[in-house]
Amino acid sequence: xxxxxxxxxxxxxxxxxxVKDGDAASFGVLLEKHRVPVTRFVYRLVxxxxxxxxxxxxxxxxxxxxxxxxxxxxxxxTWLFRIASHLALNWLRDEKHERGQERLDDLSTDLPxxxxxxxxxxxxxxxxxxxxxxxIRRAVAELPDKQRAxxxxxxxxxxxxxxxxxxxxxxxxxxxxxxxxxxxxxxxRLAHMGIT
Amino acid sequence: xxxxxxxRNLELLVDFAAGGLNPETASALERHLAGCDACRSMAAxxxxxxxxxxxxxxxxxxPGFDRRLYRRIDEVARFSWWERLTRAFRRMPLSQAVPLTAxxxxxxxxxxxxxxxxxxxxxxxxGEVVRANQVERTLDDLxxxxxxxxxDSKESAHSDAM
Amino acid sequence: xxxxxxRSTLLRFGLAILLATLLVAAASAQSQPQANLVERWNRMSPxxxxxxxxxxxxxxxxxxxxxxxRYNQLPPEEQQALRERYQTFSRLPPEKQQIxxxxxxxxxxxxxxxxxxxxREVEQLRLLTEAQRQARFDGAEFRSRFTPQEQQIxxxVxxxxxx
Numbered sequence: 395x396x397x398x399x400x401x402x403x404x405x406x407x408x409x410x411x412x413v414k415d416g417d418a419a420s421f422g423v424l425l426e427k428h429r430v431p432v433t434r435f436v437y438r439l440v441x442x443x444x445x446x447x448x449x450x451x452x453x454x455x456x457x458x459x460x461x462x463x464x465x466x467x468x469x470x471x472t473w474l475f476r477i478a479s480h481l482a483l484n485w486l487r488d489e490k491h492e493r494g495q496e497r498l499d500d501l502s503t504d505l506p507x508x509x510x511x512x513x514x515x516x517x518x519x520x521x522x523x524x525x526x527x528x529x530i531r532r533a534v535a536e537l538p539d540k541q542r543a544x545x546x547x548x549x550x551x552x553x554x555x556x557x558x559x560x561x562x563x564x565x566x567x568x569x570x571x572x573x574x575x576x577x578x579x580x581x582x583r584l585a586h587m588g589i590t
Numbered sequence: 591x592x593x594x595x596x597x598r599n600l601e602l603l604v605d606f607a608a609g610g611l612n613p614e615t616a617s618a619l620e621r622h623l624a625g626c627d628a629c630r631s632m633a634a635x636x637x638x639x640x641x642x643x644x645x646x647x648x649x650x651x652x653p654g655f656d657r658r659l660y661r662r663i664d665e666v667a668r669f670s671w672w673e674r675l676t677r678a679f680r681r682m683p684l685s686q687a688v689p690l691t692a693x694x695x696x697x698x699x700x701x702x703x704x705x706x707x708x709x710x711x712x713x714x715x716x717g718e719v720v721r722a723n724q725v726e727r728t729l730d731d732l733x734x735x736x737x738x739x740x741x742d743s744k745e746s747a748h749s750d751a752m
Numbered sequence: 753x754x755x756x757x758x759r760s761t762l763l764r765f766g767l768a769i770l771l772a773t774l775l776v777a778a779a780s781a782q783s784q785p786q787a788n789l790v791e792r793w794n795r796m797s798p799x800x801x802x803x804x805x806x807x808x809x810x811x812x813x814x815x816x817x818x819x820x821x822r823y824n825q826l827p828p829e830e831q832q833a834l835r836e837r838y839q840t841f842s843r844l845p846p847e848k849q850q851i852x853x854x855x856x857x858x859x860x861x862x863x864x865x866x867x868x869x870x871x872r873e874v875e876q877l878r879l880l881t882e883a884q885r886q887a888r889f890d891g892a893e894f895r896s897r898f899t900p901q902e903q904q905i906x907x908x909v910x911x912x913x914x915x
């Protein structure tokens with residue numbers, strides 16, 4: 395089992411090498427696997443659905459376009475998220491120049507529908523939930539861009555510090571520093587919320 | 591266990607809140623938390639942050655995502671093919687380009703006349719390894735094409751059983 | 753001027769050779785379908801194949817073995833025809849491949865008695881020019897003979913999967 399596990403360690407990189415060799419089907423397999431995580435990551439970074447899909451497509455487009463020069467120097471997921479972070483952080487930087495603070499005030503749109511459970515919440519509970527969700531989104535949106543990217547990779551993609559460091563192009567200790575500063579902020583903003 | 595706050599080993603508390611510690615370390619930390627107010631408070635707050643972030647669901651990817659992506663890939667491929675084709679000829683003067691292509695043509699012609707394409711050799715070339723999931727996809731495509739191609743035949747009813 | 757005339761004759765000769773070469777190369781490439789992934793899989797050693805299959809869940813591995821066996825046991829003419837059809841398909845850009853895949857899956861869901869009818873329509877339309885095909889799609893007879901879903905299948909497969 396250990397041998398098999400090691401052999402499948404970076405199957406994605408091997409698939410990408412197949413894409414390099416002209417195998418379009420392998421690109422489809424990679425897309426199938428990473429479409430949702432990449433789009434979700436970009437969405438939580440930029441917090442606009444249409445933009446996040448546009449950027450996520452750009453990520454896969456760049457993966458496809460760079461297939462002939464691809465070399466597996468890092469895990470495929472690391473490389474993929476490096477492209478995604480780069481594009482999303484650039485977009486955020488450009489947006490800030492254009493819109494400044496306005497964007498943070500406009501986070502009430504693009505809220506995903508809450509999943510219906512058997513215990514139907516009351517209207518007040520529903521409203522309270524929406525208010526808390528908005529607060530969470532705002533708290534994350536107000537983090538500095540790199541801290542935000544690090545938190546999202548750490549929390550939602552369960553990436554390790556070394557991997558996040560490679561994505562962001564910094565040292566492991568710098569990543570820890572980013573994360574811990576981010577969590578100090580988030581604890582101050584969100585610890586009282588009692589989301590269930 | 592040494593106090594994570596005093597030893598500045600805060601990632602222990604973060605990983606604990608994320609449920610990412612191995613059972614042995616988690617137990618040791620829990621024993622410490624029982625006697626350390628500062629760590630217990632921070633761990634509780636970090637757990638609350640984790641739960642709050644859990645509540646934030648991203649919207650589903652729209653159904654046309656792949657279609658739009660492939661359309662963009664198609665456009666890029668069309669453009670870059672033309673670029674590559676014309677770039678080589680743009681810089682070269684005609685007086686050089688034509689004899690060069692004529693010579694290349696002569697060599698190609700000689701190669702083709704001498705080469706006798708035969709059966710595909712049975713041994714894998716260059717130790718090539720095809721991945722099982724790739725061949726799975728190819729099999730799916732072949733089956734779709736086969737079922738379509740034999741739709742007129744009497745056996746088409748049997749092909750459904752596959 | 754003799755010098756220029758000789759040069760221009762040489763250039764024309766060179767171009768003619770290049771054109772002939774390209775035609776021969778194209779004909780040669782078309783006559784031999786390239787090995788698809790299943791055939792390249794068949795060329796691997798049994799140990800390599802089993803090693804790859806072991807990476808997948810048992811049921812998926814079993815289905816792959818069955819699929820390979822079915823392909824290998826096709827009558828030679830049928831296998832050759834399928835190989836050529838697959839080669840045409842695999843040369844399409846990824847987007848068009850996906851469209852064809854979607855339409856063929858829908859075709860597979862059609863009632864049994866409708867499939868030969870839809871298939872025959874596609875085969876006839878493939879022989880037409882694009883303008884003739886379009887004229888047929890626009891005609892009342894086409895719309896009355898086929899459901900909207902069947903029309904879409906016929907349109908896409910006849911357009912994107914040429915003979």
